[in-house]
Amino acid sequence: MIPIAHGRQGDIYAIRIQEQDDPNDHGSSSSEVFSNNTVSKDERKDKYGHADRSRGWKALKIVYAPRDGYIRGNEPHNVLKEVELLRKIDHPNIITLLNYTFDEEILQHRLTLPLYPMSLSDLFQDPSFSPTDVDIPKIISYQLLNAISYLHSMNPPIAHRDVNPSNVMFDKQGRLKLIDFGIAYSPKSGESRDSFLVGGVKMVEGDGIKANEGGRVKDHEWEENVGRSKEDDHNMCCDVGTGSYRAPELLFSPRSYDPLKVDLWSVGCIVAQFFRPYGSALDSPSSDTSSSLSNVDSSDSSDEDQMDPLDNEPSSSIQTRRPLLDSTYGSLGLASSIFKVLGKPSPENWPGFTTLPDSDKIDFSDSTLRPISDHLPLLRHLSEDTQIDVLEVIEGLLRLDPESRIRADLVLVMRWVKDIHDVCCKAKEEGGLKQRLRIAIIRYGNLESETHKGGA
Numbered sequence: 001m002i003p004i005a006h007g008r009q010g011d012i013y014a015i016r017i018q019e020q021d022d023p024n025d026h027g028s029s030s031s032e033v034f035s036n037n038t039v040s041k042d043e044r045k046d047k048y049g050h051a052d053r054s055r056g057w058k059a060l061k062i063v064y065a066p067r068d069g070y071i072r073g074n075e076p077h078n079v080l081k082e083v084e085l086l087r088k089i090d091h092p093n094i095i096t097l098l099n100y101t102f103d104e105e106i107l108q109h110r111l112t113l114p115l116y117p118m119s120l121s122d123l124f125q126d127p128s129f130s131p132t133d134v135d136i137p138k139i140i141s142y143q144l145l146n147a148i149s150y151l152h153s154m155n156p157p158i159a160h161r162d163v164n165p166s167n168v169m170f171d172k173q174g175r176l177k178l179i180d181f182g183i184a185y186s187p188k189s190g191e192s193r194d195s196f197l198v199g200g201v202k203m204v205e206g207d208g209i210k211a212n213e214g215g216r217v218k219d220h221e222w223e224e225n226v227g228r229s230k231e232d233d234h235n236m237c238c239d240v241g242t243g244s245y246r247a248p249e250l251l252f253s254p255r256s257y258d259p260l261k262v263d264l265w266s267v268g269c270i271v272a273q274f275f276r277p278y279g280s281a282l283d284s285p286s287s288d289t290s291s292s293l294s295n296v297d298s299s300d301s302s303d304e305d306q307m308d309p310l311d312n313e314p315s316s317s318i319q320t321r322r323p324l325l326d327s328t329y330g331s332l333g334l335a336s337s338i339f340k341v342l343g344k345p346s347p348e349n350w351p352g353f354t355t356l357p358d359s360d361k362i363d364f365s366d367s368t369l370r371p372i373s374d375h376l377p378l379l380r381h382l383s384e385d386t387q388i389d390v391l392e393v394i395e396g397l398l399r400l401d402p403e404s405r406i407r408a409d410l411v412l413v414m415r416w417v418k419d420i421h422d423v424c425c426k427a428k429e430e431g432g433l434k435q436r437l438r439i440a441i442i443r444y445g446n447l448e449s450e451t452h453k454g455g456a
Helices: 079-088 120-124 136-153 219-225 248-252 259-273 291-298 330-342 377-381 384-397 420-430 432-436 438-445 447-454
Strands: 002-007 010-016 057-064 099-103 108-114 168-170 176-178 196-198 201-203 278-280 319-321
Touching (some): 079 108, 136 176, 259 384, 377 384
Antiparallel strands (some): 002 010, 099 108
16 A cells, blocks of 8 residues: 555545555455456456556545544535535546445545546646647646536536646546545535445445444435535635635635636636746746735635645646746735736626625735736647637636636537547547656556555
């Protein structure tokens, strides 16, 4: 067992199928068997028919929390709510929950998930990556928008609320996978079950939700315990999202907001980042933020401004494709960065801004606006028509007024992605993203030797 990450959302390990899943027990065999891996290695496929060449490696997420998943002071994180949402999701561009168990004695939640070799953050940190590289930005953006459109079309809809490059992964064939639903939000549906499908496998007594004594969670227990995140449509947590990808409405302490619009903003930030220059993450459009603004915010840093190992926004020491917006100085610094790029809020561009509780917290200075294309220098490598099409997508998603942001399903029919089938065929012929996975796949394959070194 190999530790991958640690943070307030849980500990992540790389494990082999049939390996013990207790990180504190390196000698005894596991009492749980991963139910979705009973076929042979050569025959193993995921539920969409794609070959699984993971050689038995999976990810194990371990969270210590009461049965209901709720920990005071850790809002809105709730592992049981994450399980409840993942069990409803069935989409090729979203991670699949393979198994879930709960140990009553030590209050340990264990989620078994696929292990992916590379994230979008890794791709952005690759200096050789070019936005003209076999239309990779279009292919990635299309898959991400597909995932978001699916979530937003569910009944009730699901908002991810933390779409950022570290939560966008790729499997070994280059397919995008949206991960980490730890702070996702969805209105309660009132649904409860004691058996359900997870990853195409019916979870029942013995391999699904159960306490360590083997007792199945009853209907009333599941209904009482699942996803008690202390949030509702009128009392929502605004401390969500990661750094430069947070929507502007979250920065002014709203008690209620449309979480679906938050996702759309984050996707717009990611699409724009494909066409940003490569360098230090600090060198973004608002790197000249005034010292008075930084002093105002740095003395009152909140939880969302603290770095979480599982919320991997690039640090200033890492060279990466720079984010469009700069969150170096916290929430107010990010707001300043947004308004320098898109303009100060006004009745025309954001009618509801003055209704936000902290809208009068600081008077942001006026700045000379430039076309957003000036902040995306790599766009000039594309044809003039393609530049127009890309900007149509970015400008449609990055609008200050949440209500005016274009829905994901409408972006999917815009001109930029209308030729996605031909683009994907070309990328497949030329290697596309799969070629860029080579280093990550080698690292993934080295898990075997790392296991021997670590003695797990």
